[in-house]
Amino acid sequence: MTPKSKPFSAIASSITSLRNAPQGFTRAGGHEYDLQEYLRQLLGRPPPSPTLASEPTPVQRVWMPQAGCPAGWVRVLAKHPALERVFQDVPAFKIPPSSRARGWGRQNRLPSLKADRIIRAASNLEMDHLLECEVDPTVEAFCEQPIRIQYKHQGVRRSYTPDLLIFDRTPPHEIREVKPERKAAEPENERRWPAIGEALNSLGFSFQVYTERHLRIRKATVRAIFRDRHAPLPSPEVLAAIEVGLGQDSVTIGEACARFSLTRQQVHALIRKLFFQLADFDAPLGPDCPIRLGPGLTRWSGRNQYLDI
Template structure:
């Protein structure tokens, strides 16, 4: 459960929830002190995205607010302070979070999140077939698991069993790869 303060923060968290590289999220994780030319200041990032590749603190703002001169001056200072500790920092705006293709893909996958999925023993041949590489389309996955539906594939993305590049449009060309999670007995229903 996350406590978020805006619809844009919600969209960013939902994006992170479906991003296969994000292992965990923490809202407003720390207070950071940084120094400007005038004085010491405090900042609390909106979200921490924990990834295997490293931790990324994010600030969520609408483009107009992010571009205000005071904010433009402080973003590099905050980034430098976090970078010095070994962390990434990124300001994300609606231009990224609500990009038409990405936003539509995230919401379509989210809408299908409760679709019952195949049992783990039925999924294993598919997961072994996915392995690494560039992924497979739904039609290619159906050569291994003929009954797999798009909605089930989306639910498996939500569970972390499958992964997708969220910048792809939903459709026949969408490529799925193996996610970081193993299928769980509690995540399926028998037909």
């Protein structure tokens, strides 16, 4: 078997090294000792430090609707079929099948209790955001790719479909674009975010560009809750006793475990089922984390859903 020939880059590197060899080394094939010494010097040098791409400085990108501010030009072209009571005069677009293209990858899916349907996410970052919204006590409901709008940027009409519409407990409701910080900080995106924000503000929505630095704060809490989501649930009698015993009060996870003979995994599973909700989402998930009864209580009591989008 003939040995493989060196690639051109390796040959070029060897030639460069020989050109930079010490003067005592004869290229015509004379001094083997000088060659060994030169190679020993090369091996003794530390490798060069890798050149890393600089991380962009995180920027807060939030646009809130304010009275008296000029409204941006916007036209709502279509809406998600789940938004039956929003933009009633706007037609609903058809949900396309999941993309199987290699460039897009396989889409993630979340069986959402708040939306009462399966929600698709186009990236792992969007999936992490959906999981956070599912257990965030301030989020009543949410809808992915809620509307398709047309807005003006630098005098040109452009179309835009945001990633998520968040129905907060207190208006205004918020539309979010989920992007990695490095993509959100691209010059073209930084120029168009204000135009999109003004257009959505004129519709009565706030607009925020949501990046991984937002999700990093609560990521450990969300992962722990969903890791224990399949834990065995208490009996209906215990759930009824919890409903009567807590009422509108809040207790810590440790107190709930001791008072109602629950395990920590069962409490996490009940938070996922929306039977409990976190009273302070920013608090570390542990025995001292406060919880209270959540909106999913209606599912266990046989009443209607707590929210109809």
